[in-house]
Each structure stands twice: as C-alpha cells, then as structure tokens.
Amino acid sequence: MSEDVWEAGDAYEAYVGRWSRKVAAEFVGWLDVPAGRRWLDAGCGTGALTSAALRTGPARVVGVDPSRGFLRTAPVEAHRVAGDAAALPLGDASFDVVVSGLALNFVPRPGAAVAEFARVAAPGATVAAYVWDYATGMQMMRLFWDAAAEVDPAAAGRDEGRRFPICHEPALRAAWAAAGLTEVATRSIEVPTVFAGFDDFWQPFLGGQGAAPSYLATLGQHEQHAIRELLRARAPASADGTIALTAAAWAVRGRR
Known part of the structure; x- marks a missing residue:
C-alpha cells in the first residue's frame, strides 16, 4: 500500500487547503477565544488554521508539523517547529489554546496525540480540533473513492472514510473524555466547495499530495483515465460548467 504524501504546500492548497481555510475560520469563531492568548496549532500543515488563529490577536502562535515542506508554506508570523503531534517538543501547560485541523486522523495513535494536547495545555485552556467527515460529508473525496473502487477494488483500502475511525463524532467525544478534558462539545461545520469546471475539480487530484492524489x-x-471519465460523468455540473459541492468536518472542543 502506498503512503500518503504531505510535502508540497502549493499542491496541497489546490487540493483541500483552500477548503480547509473556510472551515478554519468558522471553527475559530466557534471557539470564541479572547485576544492575547497563547495558541498551539498541532499538525499545522500549510497554515490554514494558524492563519485563522493569528486573526484573533494572539500573544503567540506556535505551529508544529512533521513536514518541513509544509512548514515552509505556513505563515511566517507564527513560530514554526518540526515535530510529531503524538510527541510534542513543547513544555507542559504552555498554551491557552491547543488546536489541530485536519491532522488528527493521520497520527498513527490519535489518542496519544490528544493526550499530548492536554499535557501542553494550561489549566482552563481550550483544546479543540476538526477533521473531515470523510464517510459522508466530504463530497469531492466521496465521489473520487466511489469511482476509484469501481475501477480498482483495491482502492477501498485507501478510502479515508474507511481508514479513519476517529473522523466520527462519537469517537472524537470519546478521545477528548479519555484525555481528561471536560465540557466536551462537538458540531458539524459545512462549507461550499464550488469548482470552476471539471478541470478545476480533477487537476488537484494529480498533485500527489494527500491520500487520494x-x-x-x-x-x-488507463486506470487514471477510467476514474477521470467516471467522475466527469457523475460530477453534478451546472449549465455554466461549475460543480457545486459541499465539504463537512466534525469539530470538537473541551477544557483542560
């Protein structure tokens, strides 16, 4: 089985980063954190959530990610650190807000990562995350994997909807409770994902960044062509060629 690739920031932005930025803005609004707080973005990637945190007027934002390629793309206003979300290279009780966007499911042991989030959170801190609802809510990926499985049955093993049990509301609640976090709340965040045409929809899948690409x-x-043509036939294009889909994420928050 091939490994997911996370290195080229520009290709990731074209694929899902542009949609993550919309979710990040609503997610940070939901957290409603006052200005002047110390933030950690664990698994910061190219910085969609970091950018949203910076707009709150924080005292400091630290972004941690294992991909040095992504860190080079993250906002320079944040302090960027190479590291693993399940073994954060940071001190205990160092942050007022610990967040993670679209990263928790890619950690081999998500529970260990949430425990680390709680460890570096100061007493009273907010600990929160969001992940794509791969099973039903992330329409562009659902269309892709359903088509891919028809062409290549082995594709089912790569489908994020099957691979990541943490990307469900009950699993997120359970992980936050297991880490000793209190006042746990969850919600779904849905954003529009409108593609200018089929090329705008298809080309990001050729960028090599993420599970599907x-x-x-x-x-x-031959197989790539077959998947592309299935998608061309199934994507709900409007009369002007645009393809209007939606992307949903599950969000969770708790208090240290």
Whole structure:
C-alpha cells in the first residue's frame, strides 16, 4: 500500500487547503477565544488554521508539523517547529489554546496525540480540533473513492472514510473524555466547495499530495483515465460548467 504524501504546500492548497481555510475560520469563531492568548496549532500543515488563529490577536502562535515542506508554506508570523503531534517538543501547560485541523486522523495513535494536547495545555485552556467527515460529508473525496473502487477494488483500502475511525463524532467525544478534558462539545461545520469546471475539480487530484492524489499517482494511465471519465460523468455540473459541492468536518472542543 502506498503512503500518503504531505510535502508540497502549493499542491496541497489546490487540493483541500483552500477548503480547509473556510472551515478554519468558522471553527475559530466557534471557539470564541479572547485576544492575547497563547495558541498551539498541532499538525499545522500549510497554515490554514494558524492563519485563522493569528486573526484573533494572539500573544503567540506556535505551529508544529512533521513536514518541513509544509512548514515552509505556513505563515511566517507564527513560530514554526518540526515535530510529531503524538510527541510534542513543547513544555507542559504552555498554551491557552491547543488546536489541530485536519491532522488528527493521520497520527498513527490519535489518542496519544490528544493526550499530548492536554499535557501542553494550561489549566482552563481550550483544546479543540476538526477533521473531515470523510464517510459522508466530504463530497469531492466521496465521489473520487466511489469511482476509484469501481475501477480498482483495491482502492477501498485507501478510502479515508474507511481508514479513519476517529473522523466520527462519537469517537472524537470519546478521545477528548479519555484525555481528561471536560465540557466536551462537538458540531458539524459545512462549507461550499464550488469548482470552476471539471478541470478545476480533477487537476488537484494529480498533485500527489494527500491520500487520494497519492493513490492516483500509483496507477497507470488507463486506470487514471477510467476514474477521470467516471467522475466527469457523475460530477453534478451546472449549465455554466461549475460543480457545486459541499465539504463537512466534525469539530470538537473541551477544557483542560
């Protein structure tokens, strides 16, 4: 099985980063954190959530990610650190807000990461995250994996909807409670994902960044063509060629 690839920031932005930024803005609004707080963005990637945190007027924002390529793309206003969300290179009780966007499911042991979030959170701190609702809510990926499985049955093993049990509301609640966090709340965040045309929809899958593009890169031209044409037939294009879909994420928050 091929590994997911997370290195080229520009390709990731074209794929899902642009949609993550919309979710991040609503997520940070939901947290309603006052200005002047110390933030940690664990698994910061290219900085969608970091950017939203910076707009709150924080005292400091630290972004941690294992991908140095992504860190180079993250906002320079944040202090950027290479590291693992399940073994944060940071001191105990160092932050007033610990957040993670679209990263928790890619940690081999999500529970260990949430325990680390709680460890570095100061007493009373907010600890929160969001993940895509891969099973039903992330329409662009659902269309892709359903088409891919018809062309290549082995694609089912790469489908994020099956691979990531943490990307469900009950699992997030359970992980936050297991880490000793209190006042746990969850919500769904849905944003529009409107593509200018089929090329705008398809091209990001060729960028090699993320689970679906990484998988697609392992296929021959015949299989790629077959998946593309299935998607072309199924994508709900309007009369002007635009493809209007939605993307949903599950968000969770708690208090240290």
